[in-house]
Amino acid sequence: MGLSYLGAAVAFRAAESAPDRVAGVVMSGYSFLVSPDTLNRWLAGFTRMATHQQGSRNHFAELHGEKWEKLLTATFDELSDGCLRLPDVEDLTRVGTPVQLVNGALLQNERNAIGPAAAAGADVAVVAGAGHVVPVDAPRVFAATVEEFAARVDAGRTAFHERRRAAERAADVAAGEAGKAGEAAEAGEAAHV
Numbered sequence: 001m002g003l004s005y006l007g008a009a010v011a012f013r014a015a016e017s018a019p020d021r022v023a024g025v026v027m028s029g030y031s032f033l034v035s036p037d038t039l040n041r042w043l044a045g046f047t048r049m050a051t052h053q054q055g056s057r058n059h060f061a062e063l064h065g066e067k068w069e070k071l072l073t074a075t076f077d078e079l080s081d082g083c084l085r086l087p088d089v090e091d092l093t094r095v096g097t098p099v100q101l102v103n104g105a106l107l108q109n110e111r112n113a114i115g116p117a118a119a120a121g122a123d124v125a126v127v128a129g130a131g132h133v134v135p136v137d138a139p140r141v142f143a144a145t146v147e148e149f150a151a152r153v154d155a156g157r158t159a160f161h162e163r164r165r166a167a168e169r170a171a172d173v174a175a176g177e178a179g180k181a182g183e184a185a186e187a188g189e190a191a192h193v
Helices: 004-017 035-051 056-063 068-081 091-096 108-112 113-121 139-155 159-192
Strands: 025-029 101-105 123-125
Touching: 004 068, 004 091, 004 139, 025 139, 035 056, 035 068, 035 113, 056 068, 091 113, 101 108, 101 113, 101 139, 113 123, 123 139
Parallel strands: 025 101, 101 123
Antiparallel strands: none
């Protein structure tokens, strides 16, 4: 489970690195459409805003812990040096585990991420009345959504599993057609001799 850009990126990379040890990934408060440059501008803006507004500083500390500034600085550094890379929509087609994106309906950027994520093979959920931090804004709905996804992972009924089954069916059809073509060619040769 990864929350927001840093948490989601770390969770996704962990699953990507060890798909046999991860049953599924839940990302929340994330948009696969945000570029690292945009995220860097946001992080700089949050730090600047907190410097001038004690209320914002208190809010960030409540939300992310007292060391939130160090967390943001480390994020800047890891994005800059390549240690951390934000996953994009194309990464969803390559990861070897089911992924669910759970975003709040109150932020347009995160609503806009739902369609492309679903098209790339993620399971998606939009939580009404929630913003960037869905587990805080709607804890019961978030927990139920994650539990339901976990049950579908166990049952092999996620978008990831369906995509894998479709690929297997397509390979079976292609193999069957290749076999028929080979038989037809052999029959044609036998008739010619």
